[in-house]
Amino acid sequence: MADIVVVGSCMTDLVSFVPELPKPGETLFGNKFLTGFGGKGANQAVVAARLGANVAMVAKVGDDSFGHNYIQNFKENKINVDYVSTTREAPTGVAPISVTPDGQNAIVIISGANLYLSENDLQKAEPVIKTAKVVLCQLEISTETALATLKMAKKHGVKTILNPAPGQQNLDPEIYANTDIMCPNESEAAKITGINVDTMEDAHKAIKWLLDQGCGMVILTLGKKGSVFATKENPTPIHIPAKQVKTVDSTGAGDAFVGALAFYLAHYSSIDLQEAIRRSGEIATISVQKTGTQTSYPWRKDIPRDLFSNH
Numbered sequence: 409m410a411d412i413v414v415v416g417s418c419m420t421d422l423v424s425f426v427p428e429l430p431k432p433g434e435t436l437f438g439n440k441f442l443t444g445f446g447g448k449g450a451n452q453a454v455v456a457a458r459l460g461a462n463v464a465m466v467a468k469v470g471d472d473s474f475g476h477n478y479i480q481n482f483k484e485n486k487i488n489v490d491y492v493s494t495t496r497e498a499p500t501g502v503a504p505i506s507v508t509p510d511g512q513n514a515i516v517i518i519s520g521a522n523l524y525l526s527e528n529d530l531q532k533a534e535p536v537i538k539t540a541k542v543v544l545c546q547l548e549i550s551t552e553t554a555l556a557t558l559k560m561a562k563k564h565g566v567k568t569i570l571n572p573a574p575g576q577q578n579l580d581p582e583i584y585a586n587t588d589i590m591c592p593n594e595s596e597a598a599k600i601t602g603i604n605v606d607t608m609e610d611a612h613k614a615i616k617w618l619l620d621q622g623c624g625m626v627i628l629t630l631g632k633k634g635s636v637f638a639t640k641e642n643p644t645p646i647h648i649p650a651k652q653v654k655t656v657d658s659t660g661a662g663d664a665f666v667g668a669l670a671f672y673l674a675h676y677s678s679i680d681l682q683e684a685i686r687r688s689g690e691i692a693t694i695s696v697q698k699t700g701t702q703t704s705y706p707w708r709k710d711i712p713r714d715l716f717s718n719h
C-alpha cells in the first residue's frame with residue numbers, strides 16, 4: 409500500500425555539452441555526454457520517496473535498456489514499481505538535450521512509451537489508488553489517462569494534485585472539476601489561462617481564473633520569488649517568498665516543489681496549508697543549489713530537522 413501514487417512520465421535525459429548549438433546540416437564535436445533520470449512524474453515520485461513517503465508509480469516504459477534502468481532507479485529510490493509496465497510498441501521516453509557553455513540549450517522530447525500508459529493500466533492500479541492519501545499527476549502522459557486518474561481518485565475520496573505541465577490551452581473542463589490542487593509555474597499558468605504572468609497582479613488574476621474553473625486550490629510557483637496560493641474558501645492570494653540562495657541549477661525545482669507538497673499533504677495533517685507550502689518551497693530551494701535533476705534532490709537524512717517537525 410502507498411500513501412502517494414504518482415501517475416505519470418519517465419524520461420531518460422541524454423545531455424550533450426556542445427561548444428555551440430549545431431546549425432542545420434552541421435556535424436560538430438561535443439565535449440561531454442551524460443544520461444540522467446527525468447520525466448516530471450518520476451521526478452516528483454523520487455522527491456516524495458526521498459523525503460520518506462511510501463510512493464507507488466504508475467507508468468509505462470519501453471522494453472529497452474533505458475526502461476530497464478529506469479525501473480532499477482525507482483527501486484533504488486524505494487518506489488513501488490508493481491504498476492510500472494513495459495511496452496514493445498514504443499521506446500522509453502527520451503529527451504536529447506544540447507547545452508552550450510553560456511547555458512543556451514536545445515531540447516527534443518520523444519514521449520514514446522509514456523503515451524501508451526492507458527486507462528486499462530490505470531484500472532489495474534485502482535487498488536493502490538483507492539487506498540492512497542494523495543494522487544499526483546502531470547500532463548506528460550495522454551490527457552485521457554490523466555483525466556481518468558483524477559476521476560478515479562476523486563471517486564474514492566483521495567486528494568488530487570495536478571501539475572499541468574506541459575501547459576496546454578483549452579484543457580478539458582472536467583480536469584479542473586476533479587483537481588483539488590492545481591500547481592502550475594508562471595508559463596504553464598499563462599498558457600492555460602491566456603493571462604501573461606509577469607507581475608504579482610497577473611499571478612492573482614491567473615489564480616482567480618483557475619479557481620473559477622472549479623479547482624479547489626491553486627498554487628502558482630514563481631521561481632526565486634517563491635509561490636502564491638489561494639483556495640476556493642479563502643480566495644485572497646497569499647505570497648510565500650523563497651529563501652535567497654546561490655542558484656547552481658534550477659532544473660527540476662518545480663518537480664521538487666510538487667513532490668514535496670504531496671509528501672507534506674500525505675503525512676503532516678497537523679501543519680497548516682501555508683506551512684506545507686512554505687516547507688515544499690524550502691525543499692525546492694535546496695534542490696537549486698545542486699546540479700542535475702534527480703541528482704539535486706535531497707534525501708531525508710540531509711534535510712534540516714525542522715522541516716519534519718509536527719508543528
Ligand SMILES: Nc1ncnc2c1ncn2[C@@H]1O[C@H](COP(=O)(O)OP(=O)(O)OP(=O)(O)O)[C@@H](O)[C@H]1O
Binds near residue numbers: 688
Ligand atoms: N533561484 C531560486 N532560488 C530559490 N528558490 C527557488 C529558485 N528557483 C526555484 N526555487 C524554488 O522552486 C520552486 C519552483 O520553482 P519554479 O517556479 O521555477 O518551478 P519550475 O519553473 O517548474 O522549475 P523548473 O522548470 O526550473 O524545473 C519555487 O517556488 C521556489 O520555492
Ligand SMILES: *[C@@H]1O[C@H](CO)[C@@H](O)[C@H](O)[C@H]1NC(C)=O
Binds near residue numbers: 574594596662
Ligand atoms: C515552467 O515549466 C516548464 C516545464 O518544466 C518549463 O519549460 C518552463 O521554463 C517553466 N517556466 C518558468 C517560468 O520557469
